[in-house]
Amino acid sequence: MRTTDHIDALRREGELLAHAAERAGEHTSVPTCPGWTTGDLVRHTGTVHRWATRIVAGSLPGPVREDPMPTAPAGAGLLPWYRDGHDALLRTLEAAGPALDCWTFLPGPSTPLAFWARRQAHETAVHRADAESARDGGLSSVDAAFAADGIDELLTGFHARPRSRVRTEHPRTLRLRPTDTDAVWTVHLARDTPPRTERSADGPADCELGGPAQTLYLLLWNRLPLDAATVAGDRALADLWSRTSGIG
CATH class of the missing domain: 1.20.120 (Four Helix Bundle (Hemerythrin (Met), subunit A))
Structure with missing residues (x-):
């Protein structure tokens, strides 16, 4: 943008x-x-x-x-x-x-x-x-390009820093695939390093979250519940994101 x-x-x-x-x-x-x-x-x-x-x-x-x-x-x-x-x-x-x-x-x-x-x-x-x-809970919409830009900032900016608390005991991958844009992100998680995000869908993923970009944007910022998106694969990995990804 x-x-x-x-x-x-x-x-x-x-x-x-x-x-x-x-x-x-x-x-x-x-x-x-x-x-x-x-x-x-x-x-x-x-x-x-x-x-x-x-x-x-x-x-x-x-x-x-x-x-x-x-x-x-x-x-x-x-x-x-x-x-x-x-x-x-x-x-x-x-x-x-x-x-x-x-x-x-x-x-x-x-x-x-x-x-x-x-x-x-x-x-x-x-x-x-x-x-x-x-x-009242009714949310104004944002266009898909802006929401995708916000997802990218969160994943490649905030969670690229060592202070990100999203960690897994063994290497895991979380994929984000909006249904209304061509953007896809694959987040590589590990125990001793911060999340590493690639702007691609290469390779398998342990869990994939799908839905409109705005839904994923607000979900990743913990403003919507996981049930707002489709969750494929290991839901425990998506739950871990929700528990540990808050930005202080």
Whole structure:
């Protein structure tokens, strides 16, 4: 996807998040984020937006520690505060040029600008789904290309890092095959190394998850249950993903 596509997705997802949070109310529990209210979710996402804006606008080298979640604002000031941060992030990304040089923290797109536009689009999309789950559970759709891009970021970015907790006693393979895109991923799991993902369907797999890209995207982020997808092969391997793949 192009950087402009990610910025457009960030705009849309951020607006949907605010709308869902407004309808849910600040003190509603978020089923997909146990222990959080909608207010906590909005403050977290608004804080992350401001953190990313600070890094991009200041061309900051890293690592840059994430800003602490504020205890305020609350009540009527919360959503205007969130929207101000979301708008500032959009303006900052749109103003940044391809020569932007700043810190990034995942393998992925070739430029820092591409990285931050992509990361913030998916950060916001996942938390938009959280806000909608607090509202009424009805989820807005995203197109298959964006969902597949998010799957790729999660598998080849977050879970390529040593801190990924997805481990198996013996080598195993988990395959992800969306039904509405040509993308396929094969994730190689082991005991002593982080997951290694190939963008291919080569070789056998111990377990394969199938379904629309959006379903797999939210499932891999533990926003949907395994039963939302088709599971072929060793379901215990899919269950292990659900138990150990959370991103802290």
